[in-house]
Amino acid sequence: MKPKLKTASAILLSFAFLGGCSYSENENDIVSASFYPMYLLAKEITKDTDINVKNIASPQTGCLHDYQLTTGNVRLLNESDVLIINGGGMEDTFIESASQNADVKIIDTSSHIESTSEEETNHDHHEHDHEEHDHGHEGHNHGENAHYWMDIHYAVMQAEEICHGLSEIYPEYSEVFQNNFNNFSAQCEKLEEEYDFYINETINAISFNEAFEFLCEHSNMNVVSSFEIDENFTPSARELAETIDTAAAENVSLIVTADDAGKSYADLMSRELNVPVAVLDPMTYIHDDNTSYIELMSKNLETIKEVFENDKP
DSSP states (O other): OOOOOOOHHHHHHGGGGOTTOOSTTSTTOOEEESSHHHHHHHHHHTTTSSOOEEEOSOTTOOSOTTOOOOHHHHHHHHHOSEEEEOOTTTTHHHHHHHTTOTTOEEEETTTTHHHHHHHHHHHHHHHSTTOOOSSSOGGGOOTTOOOGGGSHHHHHHHHHHHHHHHHHHOGGGHHHHHHHHHHHHHHHHHHHHHTOOTTSOOEEEEESSTTHHHHHHHTTEEEEEEOOOBTTBOOOHHHHHHHHHHHHHTTEEEEEEOSSTHHHHHHHHHHHHTOOEEEOOOSOSOOOTTOOHHHHHHHHHHHHHHHHHHHOO
16 A cells, blocks of 8 residues: 655654654665755755765756656655755655655755745735735745745755754754854855845846746846746747737846756847846756855856846946
8 A cells, every 4th residue: 555645844843753863873874855956955054974965856957847756766765864855846746756765754945934935925915015016926925936945045944944854863963064054044144245236226027937036036126027948838929029018118127047948038038128138047957066055146146246237327
């Protein structure tokens, strides 16, 4: 009989009952991250420990939309002692497969983000209920978009969840985990101080990767239209024409895209609107093993900073 599916939140709650037990007695413990953004954050927290974090999804996967687990992925999931996920519904297939492994402990890094987002949404609607927008991004409402790691604040929250979860499982490293989290949080705060966009007037943008909605919003940009280009969707000529009309009416001054299938559409729209394209990194494609979250986010913020500076009258 197939084991009953365990949700990430249910498994995460089990940490409360672990007490002081250590699961690191087995030197072959496997700590896995669902895909590259979670791998980057987990690597930050596990520095200076003997824990070897493994990335499950294939190197060129990108986001996990409609991702099909390979035989190797399933094998690693079945062997994993800990699985670190982004959450927000992004890893449903991972959780279902991991449910076959009765001993796996799942750390859902978004366990507190959704409630925080809901509180912010309610607050924003209360403060700005006189203001309506057609583009549907008011009040930080991203619908089913779960690319949390692209907002520095959320990335820090996710790293903290990893810190707490791993500390429950490997208490002998809890102090190291906490120090690593403190260092990561401080680096993120420094980044925000260095790239302070909030003194600038908000600009409107079009995104050809929904991951950038979080980064744009965090960087004081308003995404009026967003496309997720993949094998299941490409915008029609009519949709592009309508978006161009909307962009002209909304005074769009930036188009953001990853260096992927969306870039050709971004370049086309850039020529039509005579606005610049910012090529950003969604952090979903594997880089050199020495690459860090801070390094990749810093490059993104530097690109946005240049756009803001060039946009000044």
